[in-house]
C-alpha cells in the first residue's frame with residue numbers, strides 16, 4: 001500500500017544508520033564477493049549475537065549532530081552545528097573519521113573561533129576537502145526543510161563547515177536533493193527522478209566556483225551532471241557488471257566518486273536483480289548491492305540507505321537487521337522529531 005510520510009522519514013534516517021553499520025565490515029576492501037555480503041547480512045538474522053552489535057561510524061555520528069542541531073535551533077545555525085560536530089568528535093574520536101577532517105574538528109572546538117567556516121577553508125592547501133563527509137550526513141536537511149531551495153541552501157552550508165571545495169559541498173546538495181525527492185515518492189518514476197536531479201545540478205554547477213574547481217581538478221565541466229548522465233546510461237543497459245559501475249561511477253571517498261554511485265545503487269535495485277536473494281525487497285537489495293561494490297562501503301550504503309529508506313519506508317527494513325545496529329532507535333526518534341518540525345512549518349507564499 002502507500003507509504004506514509006512518517007514512515008518515509010523513519011526509513012530515511014534508520015536505513016542510513018543501517019548502511020553505515022553493515023557497511024563498516026567492508027570499508028576499503030576492493031574485491032567484495034556478493035557471497036560474502038549475503039553471508040554478512042544473513043548472519044544478522046541469527047539472533048545469537050545480541051542487539052546493537054554493529055557499531056556506527058563517523059557517518060552516523062555526524063548525521064546525528066546535523067539532526068540534533070536542526071531540531072534544537074529549529075533550523076540551520078552554523079555556530080551550533082559546528083560546536084555539535086566538535087563536541088561529538090572530542091567525546092568519541094575513534095569512529096573512523098577521514099584523515100583530513102579531524103584537523104577541522106579540532107579547530108572547531110576552540111571557543112575563540114569566530115568564523116566557523118574558516119577551518120574548512122584551510123584544508124588541502126586552501127582549496128578545501130572534496131571528500132564525501134559533507135554528503136554522508138546530508139539526509140536530515142531533506143527532512144527538515146519543506147522546499148527544494150532551502151534543502152539545497154542549507155545542505156550546502158552544513159557541508160561547508162568541513163568541506164569547502166565545491167566538489168565536496170555539491171555532493172551534499174545532490175545527496176540531500178535525492179533524499180528530498182524520494183520522500184515525495186518521486187522514485188516511482190525513475191526516469192523522471194534522474195532527470196530532475198540532472199536539471200537541479202545543472203543550476204548548481206553553473207556557479208563560477210564550481211566551474212573553476214572542476215577545471216583545476218581536471219574534471220568534466222559539470223562533474224556531477226556528467227556522472228548523473230552515466231547513471232542514466234547504465235539504467236538503460238540490459239545488464240550492468242559491478243566492474244562497470246566502479247569504472248563509470250567510482251566507489252571512492254571523494255563525493256564525486258560516491259554520491260552518484262549511491263543514487264545508482266537505489267535506482268538499479270528498484271527491480272529484482274540476478275544474484276540477489278528472491279526474498280529480498282528493494283531496500284535489502286539496495287544495501288546488499290552497495291556493499292558488493294567495495295570501496296567506501298559504509299558511506300555509499302549510508303547514502304543509498306537514506307534515499308531508499310525514504311522511498312520504501314521503515315517497514316521495509318528487516319527487524320533483525322535493525323536491532324543489530326547501534327543507533328537505529330535513536331535515528332528513528334530523531335526522524336520523528338524532524339517530522340514534527342517539518343509539518344509544523346507553513347509554506348511561504
Ligand code: R7I
Pocket residue numbers: 057058059096097098099100101102124127128129130131132133134136165253254296298299
Ligand atoms: O570527507 P571526510 O569527512 O571523510 C569521509 C570518509 C567516509 O568514508 C567516512 O566513512 C570516513 O571513513 O571518511 O574527510 P576528509 O579528510 O575531508 O576527506 C577524506 C579523504 O579524501 C582525505 O583524507 C583525503 O585522502 C581525500 N581528500 C583529498 N585529497 C587530496 N586533495 C579530500 N579532499 C582532498 C583534496 O583536496
Ligand code: MG
Pocket residue numbers: 057058059095096097298299
Ligand atoms: Mg564512516
Ligand code: MG
Pocket residue numbers: 027296297298299300
Ligand atoms: Mg566511509
